[in-house]
Amino acid sequence: MKPFQYYRPKTIKDAITAVASDPDAQFIAGGTNLIELMKRGIVSPGKLVDINHLPLKRIERRQGITSVGALALNSEVASHKLIRQYHPLLTQALHAGASGQLRNMATIGGNLLQKTRCTYFYDTALPCNKRTPGSGCGAIGGINKQHAIFGVDEKLSKNPCIAVNPSDMNVALLALDVQVLVAGPGGQRKIALADFHRLPGEHPDVDTNLERDELILGVEIPDSVFTKHVHYLKVRDRASYAFALVSVAAALDLDQNKIKAVRLVMGGVAHKPWRLYEAEKALVGQVISDAVFEQAASIAMQGAIAYEHNTYKLKLTPQAIIQALKIATSF
Numbered sequence: 001m002k003p004f005q006y007y008r009p010k011t012i013k014d015a016i017t018a019v020a021s022d023p024d025a026q027f028i029a030g031g032t033n034l035i036e037l038m039k040r041g042i043v044s045p046g047k048l049v050d051i052n053h054l055p056l057k058r059i060e061r062r063q064g065i066t067s068v069g070a071l072a073l074n075s076e077v078a079s080h081k082l083i084r085q086y087h088p089l090l091t092q093a094l095h096a097g098a099s100g101q102l103r104n105m106a107t108i109g110g111n112l113l114q115k116t117r118c119t120y121f122y123d124t125a126l127p128c129n130k131r132t133p134g135s136g137c138g139a140i141g142g143i144n145k146q147h148a149i150f151g152v153d154e155k156l157s158k159n160p161c162i163a164v165n166p167s168d169m170n171v172a173l174l175a176l177d178v179q180v181l182v183a184g185p186g187g188q189r190k191i192a193l194a195d196f197h198r199l200p201g202e203h204p205d206v207d208t209n210l211e212r213d214e215l216i217l218g219v220e221i222p223d224s225v226f227t228k229h230v231h232y233l234k235v236r237d238r239a240s241y242a243f244a245l246v247s248v249a250a251a252l253d254l255d256q257n258k259i260k261a262v263r264l265v266m267g268g269v270a271h272k273p274w275r276l277y278e279a280e281k282a283l284v285g286q287v288i289s290d291a292v293f294e295q296a297a298s299i300a301m302q303g304a305i306a307y308e309h310n311t312y313k314l315k316l317t318p319q320a321i322i323q324a325l326k327i328a329t330s331f
């Protein structure tokens with residue numbers, strides 16, 4: 001690992017200035033992703049700006065919005081009474097992530113920014129457009145079991161990338177219409193979660209629309225009608241400590257058996273959390289039934305593209321959507 005300087009800022013302003021004034025500096029929170037990237041030589045910051053002592057851990061609710069600080073731990077957020085009461089979908093998604101030990105280290109800000117788990121990205125001996133734009137994509141002709149089936153423009157891009165966003169939390173946050181509060185040298189701004197993560201396009205090396213010197217302060221979760229009929233379904237190779245092959249966040253508002261409102265978002269299928277807008281439209285106003293769920297799942301699959309080792313996702317994905325909808329509407 002390349003030697004680096006360590007800096008512990010006293011204030012949020014100090015932290016932003018430290019990164020803004022040094023192109024080689026990077027924020028560190030729980031370190032559960034960044035340290036691995038440094039050990040493998042994928043990133044080599046000259047200075048780590050440790051934000052762990054900044055006052056960004058609060059979880060509070062005011063005027064119909066739950067604010068969660070960027071340094072709140074995944075485990076604390078998942079079990080917090082406000083989150084369990086008002087945003088149970090987020091509790092479920094966070095509990096599905098990683099392991100107990102990791103959730104005790106991982107922060108909300110770090111989870112938003114965690115890198116893909118594509119194995120070619122983590123092996124510096126292999127080509128990867130995300131790590132080194134222009135070097136090629138090892139996964140397209142290689143082992144692509146975990147990779148994307150939606151939002152892939154491989155034929156159109158000079159730097160194709162078929163990696164997926166690995167976060168469980170991000171899937172639930174998109175379903176809950178979350179805003180990300182960030183601060184940079186020019187002041188504060190909010191970014192809707194839907195605009196936070198990017199599709200790869202020509203720049204798979206850029207995962208989000210956050211600027212390098214912007215610090216995530218936290219997320220704001222508005223109250224919603226999705227407090228009862230919610231389910232986060234994660235399909236993975238092991239029952240714990242494994243990333244999603246596919247996952248589905250299903251949240252519904254029901255009037256008796258009729259669907260008044262719905263959110264359907266998927267993980268493990270695209271470069272960013274993937275909202276199923278057309279399937280949602282097909283569900284609103286319908287009376288719940290297997291046939292209605294099957295039709296929505298079939299609509300959701302339009303435009304899906306598979307590679308040699310992830311063709312199973314073409315069958316697994318609609319089944320996961322149907323199952324998540326059935327469980328969410330079963331109580």
Ligand SMILES: Cc1cc2nc3c(=O)[nH]c(=O)nc-3n(C[C@H](O)[C@H](O)[C@H](O)COP(=O)(O)OP(=O)(O)OC[C@H]3O[C@@H](n4cnc5c(N)ncnc54)[C@H](O)[C@@H]3O)c2cc1C
Pocket residue numbers: 026027028029030031032033034035051070071096097098099102105106107108109110111112113114166167168169214215216217241242243244
């Ligand atoms: C073995 C293993 C299994 C895992 N399984 C899962 C899983 O199943 N599901 C899942 O969702 N996740 C999983 N994770 C990922 C884990 O959730 C992330 O590593 C974690 O959330 C990152 O948070 P952190 O605080 O440790 O971030 P760090 O590693 O400290 O930072 C990650 C990135 O975010 C930046 N950063 C951090 N905080 C801020 C901030 N406030 N503002 C701006 N930039 C910031 C850092 O500069 C860095 O680029 C797994 C991780 C491991 C190691």
Ligand code: SF4
Pocket residue numbers: 116118119120121127128129130131136137138139140160161162163204
């Ligand atoms: S899928 Fe993306 S991250 Fe994986 S090798 Fe290809 S370019 Fe790299």
